[in-house]
Amino acid sequence: MLPEVDALHRTGSIVRIPPSQDVPITHRVRRILDCEPIHRLGSISQLGMVSLVYPGATHSRFEHSLGVYHNALQLLARFSGDPSFDGMVSPRFAEAFVFAALVHDVGHWPFCHPIEDMRLEELGEHEARAAEFLEHGELAECLDMDWQCDANDVLTLLYPRCRPSDQDHAGVRFLISCLSGPIDIDKLDYLQRDSLHAGVPYGRNFDMGRLIKSMCVHPETGELAIGEKGRTAAEMMVFSRYVMFSEVYWHHAVRSATAMLQRAVCLLQNRIDLPSTLRLTDGPWIAMLRRAAEGSVAEPLVEGLFGARRRLYKRAAEFDLIDGAEVHQSLARRPYWWLVACCEQLANQLAQRTGVAIHAADLLIDAPPVKLEVDIQIDVVCRDDQVRSLGQVSPVASALANRQFDNQVKRVRVFVRDELKRVLQDHLGSDQWQEELMRAGRTLEEELV
Numbered sequence: 348m349l350p351e352v353d354a355l356h357r358t359g360s361i362v363r364i365p366p367s368q369d370v371p372i373t374h375r376v377r378r379i380l381d382c383e384p385i386h387r388l389g390s391i392s393q394l395g396m397v398s399l400v401y402p403g404a405t406h407s408r409f410e411h412s413l414g415v416y417h418n419a420l421q422l423l424a425r426f427s428g429d430p431s432f433d434g435m436v437s438p439r440f441a442e443a444f445v446f447a448a449l450v451h452d453v454g455h456w457p458f459c460h461p462i463e464d465m466r467l468e469e470l471g472e473h474e475a476r477a478a479e480f481l482e483h484g485e486l487a488e489c490l491d492m493d494w495q496c497d498a499n500d501v502l503t504l505l506y507p508r509c510r511p512s513d514q515d516h517a518g519v520r521f522l523i524s525c526l527s528g529p530i531d532i533d534k535l536d537y538l539q540r541d542s543l544h545a546g547v548p549y550g551r552n553f554d555m556g557r558l559i560k561s562m563c564v565h566p567e568t569g570e571l572a573i574g575e576k577g578r579t580a581a582e583m584m585v586f587s588r589y590v591m592f593s594e595v596y597w598h599h600a601v602r603s604a605t606a607m608l609q610r611a612v613c614l615l616q617n618r619i620d621l622p623s624t625l626r627l628t629d630g631p632w633i634a635m636l637r638r639a640a641e642g643s644v645a646e647p648l649v650e651g652l653f654g655a656r657r658r659l660y661k662r663a664a665e666f667d668l669i670d671g672a673e674v675h676q677s678l679a680r681r682p683y684w685w686l687v688a689c690c691e692q693l694a695n696q697l698a699q700r701t702g703v704a705i706h707a708a709d710l711l712i713d714a715p716p717v718k719l720e721v722d723i724q725i726d727v728v729c730r731d732d733q734v735r736s737l738g739q740v741s742p743v744a745s746a747l748a749n750r751q752f753d754n755q756v757k758r759v760r761v762f763v764r765d766e767l768k769r770v771l772q773d774h775l776g777s778d779q780w781q782e783e784l785m786r787a788g789r790t791l792e793e794e795l796v
Contacts, residue, residue, distance in 0.1 A: 349438075351376060351445055352423045364410050366543055370417045375493035376449065382485040384453050388412060390628035394541060395458045396604035397595060399657060401545035404595075408452045414540055418532035419448035421559055422525060431564045436518035440504075443496035444522045447504040448532060453480050456625040457632040461605045462612060464716040465683040469622055474506045476625070517569045524570035529725040529737075530558065530581060531571075538587055541595065549590040553583035563728055572726045572734070581725060582743045589747045592756040603659045603762045606711040607648045611636065613687060614645040614708065644708050647764075660711055660762035663771060664780035667758045671777070674784050678759045679715040685791070686712045693761075693787040700783070701774045709764050712784075715757035 354371035361369045389409035397404045426432035454476030480486050481498040504522055535555055542550025561577025618639040633653050640649040651658035666674040691707040698705045726734050738745040
């Protein structure tokens with residue numbers, strides 16, 4: 348048993364995080380938390396633009412990392428003494444799992460996810476940046492000093508670029524599925540923590556303790572599965588995730604702010620060396636963006652987000668698979684540069700239609716990004732030892748946890764400046780917006796050919 352798992356049941360040093368959660372801290376974990384790359388996560392918001400709509404959602408990635416670490420310890424405690432687990436997970440990789448849980452967000456920068464969705468050439472994925480912190484600097488020293496594992500072991504779990512040795516392969520596959528899979532220790536924390544800080548109940552309506560207790564090793568794949576007693580908890584987690592995306596992460600005002608940030612970054616690429624800003628925290632990053640935007644077309648966007656007064660663009664049109672399926676299917680998962688070009692074409696069309704001067708930056712098209720969300724289709728080991736997917740034993744999961752999840756909760760929306768919305772309302776209804784968007788897309792495709 349690792350000292351951190353043992354500390355779950357002993358009196359010792361703890362860190363208290365919401366909601367009334369005692370996270371055990373050993374000396375070697377304390378040294379990790381005090382390292383600059385991890386300490387800086389305390390000044391990086393977990394939810395970014397969500398706090399403009401839900402004021403309490405200002406919790407940090409540091410708090411979330413502690414929650415994921417705590418979940419990792421509870422999972423290891425659940426499997427302690429389980430022959431199927433002990434026979435395939437070596438102590439080395441058990442330590443790597445704990446370390447990976449602590450540092451899984453170390454590569455994040457401010458407003459990382461919306462900027463990643465733009466897929467800018469000069470920026471890679473935040474997971475890939477973990478290597479530079481684990482192979483050099485303070486975290487590398489912590490690994491050498493206190494832990495039996497090394498950087499390759501941790502990276503194999505976080506960002507599987509290295510193959511483990513044959514004897515560890517099965518255990519590693521299992522641990523990877525616990526860190527990043529249909530039901531993992533990351534989702535178990537962020538759904539409940541984000542819900543708590545946003546002040547909504549949706550992400551807390553599942554029994555995490557029951558879910559962890561029901562976890563088991565998949566008899567065929569060797570990955571994480573759940574026993575039949577955890578089926579209801581898993582169903583509720585699927586529904587919690589669905590509602591959190593619908594009401595929090597993809598709330599229309601949150602998406603307006605996200606679209607404004609993305610367009611501002613797009614407009615300011617020539618003024619900002621983005622790779623050089625990746626080690627900043629929220630405050631300095633925002634100050635940098637505001638300085639870069641001064642006197643530019645992007646200034647109203649940036650000041651509307653971070654200035655003295657909140658001024659978000661307004662929702663002018665919205666389409667999903669029920670209302671406006673053709674538009675949704677045409678614009679969803681388009682590259683970001685394509686959406687910007689489509690906005691330019693749309694602005695020209697609307698200017699001709701209304702007789703009002705409309706700049707391309709006055710319009711924002713927000714659509715589901717290229718990257719799909721991970722499906723929650725975990726396997727359930729039933730009492731008769733038969734293995735069935737959650738969707739097969741649960742109509743709720745079957746309806747919500749499939750590839751259409753993104754299309755159900757992630758709508759295509761057009762946002763416009765507040766003053767412009769009033770003008771456009773006199774000229775366009777829903778049908779006209781659909782017509783103009785489809786025409787803009789077709790024209791753009793013709794030009795690209």
